[in-house]
Amino acid sequence: MGIFSSSTREIPVASAVPEHVAVIMDGNGRWAKKRFLPRVAGHVKGVELVREMVRACLERKISYLTLFAFSSENWRRPLEEVSLLMQLFVKALEQEIERLQRNGVRLRVIGDLSCFEPRLQALIQQAERDTEKNSALHLTIAANYGGRWDILQAANRLAAAQPEKLGQWEEGDLAPYLSMAYAPEPDLYIRTGGEARVSNFLLWQMAYTEFYFTPTLWPEFDTVEFDRAISSYQQRERRFGRTSEQLTESPHA
Ligand code: IPE
Ligand code: IPE
Ligand code: MG
Numbered sequence: 001m002g003i004f005s006s007s008t009r010e011i012p013v014a015s016a017v018p019e020h021v022a023v024i025m026d027g028n029g030r031w032a033k034k035r036f037l038p039r040v041a042g043h044v045k046g047v048e049l050v051r052e053m054v055r056a057c058l059e060r061k062i063s064y065l066t067l068f069a070f071s072s073e074n075w076r077r078p079l080e081e082v083s084l085l086m087q088l089f090v091k092a093l094e095q096e097i098e099r100l101q102r103n104g105v106r107l108r109v110i111g112d113l114s115c116f117e118p119r120l121q122a123l124i125q126q127a128e129r130d131t132e133k134n135s136a137l138h139l140t141i142a143a144n145y146g147g148r149w150d151i152l153q154a155a156n157r158l159a160a161a162q163p164e165k166l167g168q169w170e171e172g173d174l175a176p177y178l179s180m181a182y183a184p185e186p187d188l189y190i191r192t193g194g195e196a197r198v199s200n201f202l203l204w205q206m207a208y209t210e211f212y213f214t215p216t217l218w219p220e221f222d223t224v225e226f227d228r229a230i231s232s233y234q235q236r237e238r239r240f241g242r243t244s245e246q247l248t249e250s251p252h253a
Contacts, residue, residue, distance in 0.1 A: 011238055011247065018187035018233055020064035021057065022209070024201055025049070027193030027217030040084045045219040047092050051099075056223045057137050058103055060230070064138045064183045068201050072112065072146035086120060089143065093123045097130060104136030110179035111145030112153075138183060145179070147203030154178045154204075180205055188233045190226075192218045210236050 012019065028042030035041070050067060057065045070085060100107055109124045116124075154177035158169060165173065175181060186202060186209045194215040198206070212229045214221070239247060 020186045022066040022186035022189045024068045024191040025218040031217040031219040066140040068142045070143045104134045106134040107131045109141045111143045146200045190229050192221045
C-alpha cells in the first residue's frame with residue numbers, strides 16, 4: 001500500500017497550509033454572460049486565473065494543485081463550445097509549458113485521454129515528460145475526467161493484475177491504480193460559481209476532504225478569495241472519525 005493511499009493517515013496540523021488543494025473552476029459561462037460576452041470569453045479569462053492560482057500555490061508552498069478542467073459529462077455541451085475548449089487547452093499547453101518549467105512545476109493530466117485528438121494527446125505527453133523532474137508544485141489537470149470512471153478503471157486494472165485475490169481486495173489494493181496514486185488525498189476542495197456539488201470529481205479521494213463553496217465566479221477568484229478559503233480550512237477540526245477530545249489529548253496521532 002502506498003504511503004498516500006489511506007484517508008485515515010496522520011491528522012495534518014490544522015494551522016498549516018493544505019498540502020493538496022483540488023478546485024472545480026466553475027462559473028466561466030456566467031461571468032461572460034454578465035458582460036454580454038460569448039461563453040468562450042469566460043473560458044479565456046479562466047485560463048488566466050489558472051496561471052494566477054499556480055503562482056499563488058508556489059508562493060504559499062502548497063505542494064499539490066488539482067484543477068477540474070473538463071468533466072466526462074462536459075461532452076454534452078454544444079459542439080462549438082467543446083471544440084473551443086479543446087483549442088484553448090492546446091493553446092494553454094503550448095504557451096504555459098515554459099513558465100511551468102521555469103517555476104519547477106510538474107504537470108500531469110488525468111482522465112480518459114483516448115478521446116482527445118492525437119495532437120492534444122501528444123502535447124500532453126510532451127508536457128508531462130518535459131516537467132517530470134520538477135517538484136516545487138505538482139499540478140494536475142483533470143480532463144475528460146470522472147470520479148466514477150477513475151474508480152472503474154482502477155478496479156479493472158486491479159482485476160487484471162490480481163485475479164487470484166478476487167473477492168478479497170482491500171482499499172489499499174485499489175488505491176495504487178487510481179489516477180492520483182502519486183498524490184496525497186486532497187485536504188481542501190474549493191468550488192467556485194455557487195453550486196454546492198461534486199459533479200463527479202475526485203469521488204474516492206475526497207472521502208475526508210474539507211469542502212469550501214463560494215459564489216464567486218472562477219474568473220473573479222483572486223488570491224484574496226483563495227486566502228479566505230485557506231483560512232476557512234485552517235479553522236476546521238479534522239477528526240477522521242475520532243472524537244474532539246482524542247484530538248486534544250494527542251493532536252496528530
Ligand atoms: C466551468 O465554467 C468551466 C468548464 C466546465 C469547462 P462553466 O462553463 O461551467 O460556467 P457556468 O457554470 O456555465 O457559468
Ligand atoms: C464541473 O462544472 C466541471 C468543471 C468545472 C470542469 P460543470 O459546470 O460542468 O458542473 P455542473 O454541470 O453544473 O454540475
Ligand atoms: Mg458550470
